Amino acid sequence: MMNIERIRNDFPVLHQELYGKPLVYLDNAATTQKPQCVIDTVRHYYERDNSNIHRGVHTLSERATAAYEASRETIRAFFNAKSSKEVIFTRGTTESINLVASSWGGANIGKDDEILITHMEHHSNIVPWQMLCKRTGAILKVVPMNQAGELDMDAFASLLSERTKLLGVVQMSNALGTINPIQSMIQQAHAVGAVVLVDGAQAAAHMPVDVQALDIDFYVTSAHKMYGPTGVGVLIGKQALLEAMPPYQGGGDMILMVTFETTQYNDLPHKFEAGTPNIAGVIGFGEAIRYIQAIGFDNIVPREKVLLNYATVQAQNFDGLKQIGVAKEKACVLSFVMDGIHPHDLGTILDREAVAIRAGHHCAMPVMQFYKVPATARASFSIYNTEAEVDALFAALTKARDMFA
Amino acid sequence: MFSLGDLYQQVIIDHTKAPRNFGKLEPCNHDAEGYNPLCGDQLHVYLQVNDEQIIEDITFEGQGCSISTASASLMTEALKGKSLSAFQGLFDAFHAMATADMDDKPNEEVLGKLAVLAGVKEFPSRIKCATLCWHTVKSAMENAAQSARTE
Ligand SMILES: Cc1ncc(COP(=O)(O)O)c(C=O)c1O
Numbered sequence: 001m002m003n004i005e006r007i008r009n010d011f012p013v014l015h016q017e018l019y020g021k022p023l024v025y026l027d028n029a030a031t032t033q034k035p036q037c038v039i040d041t042v043r044h045y046y047e048r049d050n051s052n053i054h055r056g057v058h059t060l061s062e063r064a065t066a067a068y069e070a071s072r073e074t075i076r077a078f079f080n081a082k083s084s085k086e087v088i089f090t091r092g093t094t095e096s097i098n099l100v101a102s103s104w105g106g107a108n109i110g111k112d113d114e115i116l117i118t119h120m121e122h123h124s125n126i127v128p129w130q131m132l133c134k135r136t137g138a139i140l141k142v143v144p145m146n147q148a149g150e151l152d153m154d155a156f157a158s159l160l161s162e163r164t165k166l167l168g169v170v171q172m173s174n175a176l177g178t179i180n181p182i183q184s185m186i187q188q189a190h191a192v193g194a195v196v197l198v199d200g201a202q203a204a205a206h207m208p209v210d211v212q213a214l215d216i217d218f219y220v221t222s223a224h225k226m227y228g229p230t231g232v233g234v235l236i237g238k239q240a241l242l243e244a245m246p247p248y249q250g251g252g253d254m255i256l257m258v259t260f261e262t263t264q265y266n267d268l269p270h271k272f273e274a275g276t277p278n279i280a281g282v283i284g285f286g287e288a289i290r291y292i293q294a295i296g297f298d299n300i301v302p303r304e305k306v307l308l309n310y311a312t313v314q315a316q317n318f319d320g321l322k323q324i325g326v327a328k329e330k331a332c333v334l335s336f337v338m339d340g341i342h343p344h345d346l347g348t349i350l351d352r353e354a355v356a357i358r359a360g361h362h363c364a365m366p367v368m369q370f371y372k373v374p375a376t377a378r379a380s381f382s383i384y385n386t387e388a389e390v391d392a393l394f395a396a397l398t399k400a401r402d403m404f405a
Numbered sequence: 406m407f408s409l410g411d412l413y414q415q416v417i418i419d420h421t422k423a424p425r426n427f428g429k430l431e432p433c434n435h436d437a438e439g440y441n442p443l444c445g446d447q448l449h450v451y452l453q454v455n456d457e458q459i460i461e462d463i464t465f466e467g468q469g470c471s472i473s474t475a476s477a478s479l480m481t482e483a484l485k486g487k488s489l490s491a492f493q494g495l496f497d498a499f500h501a502m503a504t505a506d507m508d509d510k511p512n513e514e515v516l517g518k519l520a521v522l523a524g525v526k527e528f529p530s531r532i533k534c535a536t537l538c539w540h541t542v543k544s545a546m547e548n549a550a551q552s553a554r555t556e
Contacts, residue, residue: 342470344444352409374445
């Protein structure tokens with residue numbers, strides 16, 4: 001069992017009032033809050049160890065390098081990557097996908113090749129592929145979904161062919177909460193010879209991921225959605241794929257030997273980490289992962305399910321509320337619209353009740369187009385949210401409904 | 406501090422529920438599309454301007470939050486029958502009101518009923534909702550090919 005009160009005490013930001021009411025933070029799909037241990041770790045780096053990595057022989061640089069590389073190992077173990085060479089630090093999910101689209105895509109995609117994505121991708125898993133298609137003459141194909149917000153697996157199977165070179169799929173949709181059957185999708189994609197990129201930006205904080213067991217070619221996620229700092233994320237790629245890929249950016253740290261005639265690139269993972277990285281961020285990311293590990297997915301998964309069910313039942317009984325996304329397999333996201341009240345107005349009204357939700361298209365405009373809504377309101381939950389906070393959400397929604405009655 | 410009630414005044418709720426001058430205008434000699442990428446508010450304004458540079462008729466269509474809908478509705482009421490130079494004056498006054506300091510009183514003499522939207526300045530993320538329709542009319546008058554954006 002998880003002690004929610006104890007967990008809440010780890011997150012300083014939660015303990016404040018807005019407009020005289022206790023903050024209810026339900027925008028976790030946008031970014032999660034940070035526990036004290038992560039804040040302290042980042043602070044410790046700047047106060048005691050700050051220096052550049054992989055460059056100095058002095059003590060501080062050695063300490064910083066050790067902490068940075070220790071994070072790599074922590075993250076490798078967390079996702080069960082085969083080797084820490086497969087763990088590449090980036091600015092986040094967006095940069096990780098752009099890296100793959102640019103480097104792997106540039107080397108492997110040609111005219112009339114097909115890239116398959118799904119209707120529920122975040123813009124960051126749509127636009128880089130569109131850009132690649134534009135450059136190469138490849139074709140972007142989209143797996144459709146049903147009204148519940150589940151992928152159409154028959155359509156998926158029929159869209160796959162030997163022309164399919166890459167499948168890009170979101171593990172958990174940020175707009176709908178849907179958890180996609182990636183294991184089966186990966187197997188089917190591999191059967192036609194496609195490489196698979198899994199967008200784990202939403203999923204990674206909510207469920208265990210074993211990249212080897214799932215046979216994932218490229219896994220991408222962001223630290224800031226897993227209680228870690230902003231501006232840092234990871235690309236986990238199979239070593240053979242990464243070895244064969246050209247560098248993404250050129251600069252310091254990614255080289256072994258530079259002359260004006262030629263440059264010999266550094267080994268993995270450094271080949272893809274040009275320039276001074278977000279050292280504090282990476283070190284904080286490692287601490288965030290240890291924080292999750294200390295609580296354990298054995299505790300997190302059932303607890304978050306209970307809370308989502310609690311919220312879903314209230315949503316079902318709330319007059320004038322329509323849920324957007326009711327997949328059988330979903331987690332932590334309650335996306336909805338309300339009769340006669342635009343989500344943007346809900347966002348403002350709830351904010352004055354100190355309830356923070358997201359209103360908008362959630363960087364998934366095709367999902368909005370599918371449901372023919374301009375936007376949705378989205379409450380998204382995390383390990384520190386409580387039933388009382390769900391009650392506060394619905395009390396605030398009642399207030400909004402009354403205002404527009 | 407402004408309260409929610411200052412933003413969502415009854416007039417605004419009324420205009421949200423029953424927007425005035427809603428629909429396509431025919432004939433019309435100026436029109437433009439406005440879009441707020443942050444929240445997906447989308448509206449289209451249609452104007453019929455005569456040779457004396459008077460706005461003979463003006464309507465709007467689209468979907469948006471209550472602030473953008475009410476603002477567009479109130480705007481069409483305010484602009485009907487006005488000259489283009491009067492439009493510019495109202496545009497400036499409205500913009501000033503929406504971005505004014507908290508303590509500044511709106512210029513009710515110029516703005517009239519539009520002053521009910523003064524509350525948006527206390528809600529920074531909502532200012533663009535109120536100003537979108539005005540930018541859209543401006544671009545319609547300039548016959549801009551591009552759809553209007555809130556700066
Ligand atoms: C499913 C999904 N993919 C990708 C992203 C992009 O992540 P980031 O903005 O951290 O690069 C997000 C974040 O909103 C997301 O929810």
